[in-house]
Amino acid sequence: MKFSMKEGGFTAQLPYGQLDVSGDEQYGFRPYQLLTASIAVCSGGVLRKILEKKRMNVEDIEINTNVYRNAQEADRIEKVEVHFIIKGKELSDVQIKKAMELTRKNCSMVQSVIPVIEVVETFEIVPV
Template identity: 60%
Template sequence: MQFQYKEAGVRVDLPYGMLDISSDEDYGYRPYQLMVASIVGCSTSVFMKILEKQRVNVEDFVVRTEVERNEAEADRIEKIRIHYVIKGKNLSDEKLYKNLEIARKNCSMVRSVEDSIEIVETLETIQISM
């Protein structure tokens, strides 16, 4: 990757498109947003692949986050709470939590930061009948 300095931040041209990064949201994505998005994106993708392999019937999948930052330490990310809301048929919380543990072990982004950022993952299910 090659980054180019631009007004109030940097720009990188990636295969999917241009990405602007800045501490000012008027000029690009904030670095902490990209960090959280990378962690959640990786974790969610791995989790869904596991569910698809097991043929878990997922109708809808939403992820909510809360981020705790430490102002005294340059706004360092201290904790990320990731809450999965899964809507589907015949969902087992026990099985989903086991799959979430497997996903966590196989997500490169979570593994990269697990010693420095506390990652808390929870889930809730919405059962649909048919």
């Protein structure tokens, strides 16, 4: 990726479109938001593939995150909580827990950050 300086931040032209990044939300996505989104969406994509391969009847997956930063250490991200709300039919806690374990092992973003950032994944099932 190539980033060019712009007012208030940096920008990159990517195949999907323009990515504006800045420490100020007025000018683009903040770096911690992109890191959090990468962890959440990578996990969600891996989970979705696993559930599809297991032929589980999932209608929707919503992902909520919480980020904990250390103000004494340059606002370093110390913990990311990723909570999945899985809507579907005939889903069991045991099945989803196993899928979540596989997700953690196979998500490249989670595996990249867990040596220095605590990543906690939780889920809830919403029957439809």
